[in-house]
Amino acid sequence: MELDALLLSRLQFAFTIAFHIIFPSFTIGLASYLAVLEGLWLSTGKEAFKTLYLFWIKIFAISFGMGVVTGVVISYEIGTNWSVYAATVAPVIGPLFAFEVLTAFFLEASFLGVMLFGWRKVGPRLHFTATALVAVGTVISAFWIISANSWMQSPSGYVRLADGALRAVNWMQVIFSPSFAPRFVHMVLAAYLTTSLVVGAASAWRLLKTPQEAESRIALKMAIGMFAVVAPLQLLVGDASGKMLLHVQPAKLAAIEAFWETRAGQAFHIVAWPDRARAGNRWEISIPKLGSFITAGRMDAEIKGLKAFAPRDRPPVFIVFWAFRVMVGLGLAMIGLGLWGAWLIWRTAGPEHSRWFLRACVAMGPAGFVSVVAGWTVAEVGRQPYVVYGLVRTADAVSPVGAGPVSASLLAFMIVYATIFGAGVLYIFRLIADGPQARAEPDAAAPAKPRPPGYALGAAPDEPDPEALP
Secondary structure, X not given: OOOOHHHHXXXXXXXXXXXXXXXXXXXXXXXXXXXXXXXXXXXXXXXXXXXXXXXXXXXXXXXXXXXXXXXXXHHHHHHHHOHHXXXXXXXXXXXXXXXXXXXXXXXXXXXXXXXXXXXOOOOHHHHHHHHHHHHHHHHHHHHXXXXXXXXXXXXXXXEEOOOOOEEEOOHHHHHOOOOHHHHHHHHHHXXXXXXXXXXXXXXXXXXXXXXXXXXXXXXXXXXXXHHHHHHHHHHHHHHHHHHHHHHXXXXXXXXXXXOOOOEEOOOXXXXXXXXXXXXXXXXXXXXXXXXXXXXXXXXXXXXXXXXXXOHHHOOOHHHHHHHHHHHHHHHHHHHHHHHHHHHHHHHOOOHHHXXXXXXXXXXXXXXXXXXXXXXXXXXXXXOOOEEEOOOEEHHHHXXXXXXXXXXXXXXXXXXXXXXXHHHXXXXXXXXXXXXXXXXXXXXXXXXXXXXXXXXXXXXOOOOOOHHHOO
């Protein structure tokens, strides 16, 4: 395998986008979690919700900052390494990114400062509104990014001009392309799952050390409630997204399931060893006809195999096949963890008394991130050899640059990203190790402010320790 500019550019983009997607997939869910915590504190007056809010907002600020830093470079990378792609699709993709800036970034930038630093400077209603609007902004950002990517997966509403450039003729079809709806819901649910698993892992870690910590007990039960509901729902949405591929990206579907021959009643390959060179699987463990039922809803449905496509049009099967199984396997583990936690809440004294469950929560903490990266690997590698499915080949989209500059920038990105990621994650781990009460301890001796019986959203909040926020 030759390390030419095309391969190096693909590796560089894969590296940077994989690092970047980790942070939005966490902050989208964490922003909504913070809005829920502040809303619960304002409506109930329970100090535990305020303590949790002040704890998780520090982690949100760090993660949001790292997400911005790792994401800004991607737009420059498109111009330097993928200039032909940019020139071809900019009239379609460019406005979608601009809409994200105008609707999501401006909203987040307007209220993020109030959310992070306005605790003692604005009233509780305004501060809660700022938190809620930042949460809404993160979802809007995901909307436009998934819209742009979904158009690349299933382009619609465009025309190709004589010079090869693409132009939008129907913006509604561009924004809401055939694959958009299930992919958008799938991504948002993945973000909420990722956040709930991290919150559950951090809370479980604290409870293993300090079983009586009230805030961690509350956070753990909230996390269990989230992934007990969202994980099964994600399975249904993922199934709908997979069935959509039958109509818009049949080659990707064949790669996901390692189908080589076109036949009715395709078997479902639980595990297999796809071999692209021999156009078949070296070995497989399969369930007859289940593949057709899963992908098309009928046991006798005819599904195209990879041999129905020219060899140059087939995706890298091995990567797509196993990335999909990593994602699904972890999803099933999330469902099992949620059911286990729900059973402990229902039938026992509480999940905090089961050390095995707490250890399982800690072990599953990174599962959301791994699943997100695996899912995006399926989406992007499964689209190959196209950068815009059926229209623009990846090999034709690369910039006319040499391998030397690309390899140098790839090495630089690896060093810088590793430094940023390592420092940020280490600091987050230290915050989690300190626990939600770490900053609240100096105020522990202060008398609690009296609250009226009907404490409502408009009541003045207690003033926290000035160092409680980053």
